[in-house]
Amino acid sequence: MSSVMTTMPPIDGETCLDDESRVVAATDFGHIVHGAPLAIVRPASVRDVSLALAWAAQSRCQVAAQGRKHSVFGRCQVERGLALDMSSLRRVHGADGDLVVVDAGATWRDVLAATLPRGLAPPALPDYLGLSVGGTLVVGGMGSAASQFGAVSDNVVELQVVTGAGEVMTCSGARNPALFDAVRGGLGQVGVITRATLKLVPAPAEVRRFVLSYASLEALLVDQRLLAAGQRFDAAQGAAVPTPNGWSFRLDAIKKIFGRPPDDGELLAGLADDRPRAQIATLPYLDYLSRLDALEQALRDNGQWSFPHPWLTTFIGDSQAEAIVPGELTRLTPPDLGPFGQVLLSAFRTQAFRTPLLRLPPEPLCHVLNLVRIPASDDPTTAARLVAANRATYERLRAAGGTLYPVSAFAMSRDDWRIHFGGSFEALRAAKEEFDPANLLAPGYGVFEPAAG
Numbered sequence: 001m002s003s004v005m006t007t008m009p010p011i012d013g014e015t016c017l018d019d020e021s022r023v024v025a026a027t028d029f030g031h032i033v034h035g036a037p038l039a040i041v042r043p044a045s046v047r048d049v050s051l052a053l054a055w056a057a058q059s060r061c062q063v064a065a066q067g068r069k070h071s072v073f074g075r076c077q078v079e080r081g082l083a084l085d086m087s088s089l090r091r092v093h094g095a096d097g098d099l100v101v102v103d104a105g106a107t108w109r110d111v112l113a114a115t116l117p118r119g120l121a122p123p124a125l126p127d128y129l130g131l132s133v134g135g136t137l138v139v140g141g142m143g144s145a146a147s148q149f150g151a152v153s154d155n156v157v158e159l160q161v162v163t164g165a166g167e168v169m170t171c172s173g174a175r176n177p178a179l180f181d182a183v184r185g186g187l188g189q190v191g192v193i194t195r196a197t198l199k200l201v202p203a204p205a206e207v208r209r210f211v212l213s214y215a216s217l218e219a220l221l222v223d224q225r226l227l228a229a230g231q232r233f234d235a236a237q238g239a240a241v242p243t244p245n246g247w248s249f250r251l252d253a254i255k256k257i258f259g260r261p262p263d264d265g266e267l268l269a270g271l272a273d274d275r276p277r278a279q280i281a282t283l284p285y286l287d288y289l290s291r292l293d294a295l296e297q298a299l300r301d302n303g304q305w306s307f308p309h310p311w312l313t314t315f316i317g318d319s320q321a322e323a324i325v326p327g328e329l330t331r332l333t334p335p336d337l338g339p340f341g342q343v344l345l346s347a348f349r350t351q352a353f354r355t356p357l358l359r360l361p362p363e364p365l366c367h368v369l370n371l372v373r374i375p376a377s378d379d380p381t382t383a384a385r386l387v388a389a390n391r392a393t394y395e396r397l398r399a400a401g402g403t404l405y406p407v408s409a410f411a412m413s414r415d416d417w418r419i420h421f422g423g424s425f426e427a428l429r430a431a432k433e434e435f436d437p438a439n440l441l442a443p444g445y446g447v448f449e450p451a452a453g
């Protein structure tokens with residue numbers, strides 16, 4: 001254990017130096033990269049975060065905030081540095097009208113538990129509610145309502161951030177806007193989010209859900225374009241699912257029910273799905289939002305939750321969809337996705353997005369292409385092969401104008417990041433120099449040169 005840790009200031013929360021805590025902090029959902037920190041701080045307050053970061057800056061110690069550790073390639077880890085376990089700061093503070101203030105370590109489940117009883121919810125939510133608010137905002141946050149509301153980070157009104165120097169700052173579109181723009185989608189490079197003020201919209205008690213089946217990718221794409229243009233549903237998500245007889249294609253869409261139930265016939269008019277196979281039901285809104293809980297439970301029960309997860313998420317421009325997607329599906333073998341795996345493929349309008357660092361292809365309509373690989377093996381050789389396959393896929397997509405959703409399992413060089421951020425890179429670099437000049441924060445991404453010493 002490094003003697004420098006003995007100089008850490010006392011805090012109200014907990015500081016853990018034991019091996020067991022360090023091993024836990026060296027693990028994430030990817031189960032591919034492992035880097036043990038020297039210490040873990042569980043802050044009890046924003047002041048604790050500030051004290052820890054000020055100490056780290058003085059000691060030249062790297063720091064990684066850890067939300068719920070759903071990173072898939074060590075991005076929330078910090079080898080021989082300080083891990084800040086933000087799950088100890090998860091209060092949902094007072095709600096005022098259509099806003100709610102939450103600690104960054106709260107999960108989306110925590111947020112909804114406080115807002116749904118008041119008939120309100122954030123307009124854009126990730127598909128999976130177990131992520132932390134802070135961990136989601138630093139990557140952007142994508143969900144099935146993206147076409148209408150953009151990313152989760154487009155719907156945050158104000159952030160409280162502790163900079164790399166330990167200074168507590170508030171930022172928004174009007175106040176410290178450069179910091180606001182560098183934090184949202186900025187991969188935790190310039191500060192640790194401690195609180196977020198989130199926008200809320202009316203939430204229904206129930207939704208009408210339509211799970212539609214398609215005979216071909218082409219038919220799915222035609223309908224996704226139609227729906228993205230018309231905003232007929234409130235949320236929609238497409239997928240290609242491997243079956244013993246090849247790919248099957250699916251669209252999962254909802255209409256929120258406020259008052260009179262919607263007219264199914266009107267909503268489905270003109271769609272090219274295999275109508276006899278359509279599954280249509282009315283269910284509580286929270287059940288729809290929690291739709292991945294059953295999969296999580298199944299994977300926890302059979303042990304696959306702790307297997308390697310070499311996931312890849314990218315965005316492709318609509319003009320390239322037919323040129324790219326069929327080839328990528330052909331390259332995927334069922335074992336590479338696993339029995340629970342699938343390829344998420346959802347269209348969304350880019351007009352709804354305003355987070356500068358969330359990089360999307362410059363087209364009015366784009367698609368998320370997400371390889372949800374859940375291999376039925378914990379063999380590291382298989383994981384390494386799939387990581388290499390991710391890299392090759394990314395390069396093909398990038399050559400076709402595609403971009404990365406930076407929650408993916410493969411290494412990115414500093415040049416890759418520079419290309420990724422494109423015209424926004426200089427703004428991020430300038431913010432990094434101002435707010436984390438020693439480059440100590442979130443080293444797991446490798447966006448900037450490692451800190452000297």
Ligand SMILES: Cc1cc2nc3c(=O)[nH]c(=O)nc-3n(C[C@H](O)[C@H](O)[C@H](O)COP(=O)(O)OP(=O)(O)OC[C@H]3O[C@@H](n4cnc5c(N)ncnc54)[C@H](O)[C@@H]3O)c2cc1C
Pocket residue numbers: 028029064065066067068069070071072075076077086104105126127128131132133134135136138139140141142143187188191192193194407442444
């Ligand atoms: C099962 C699963 C489902 C997912 N579903 C979705 C989805 O529906 N939509 C979507 O957009 N993404 C999804 N993701 C990806 C997910 O958004 C990112 O991996 C996200 O960063 C994870 O959040 P977390 O709280 O677990 O963060 P962590 O993995 O703990 O951290 C991720 C990064 O954020 C930094 N960070 C964490 N907290 C803070 C903070 N308070 N301030 C500053 N930086 C911080 C960390 O240092 C790290 O760099 C999913 C991932 C998994 C594994």
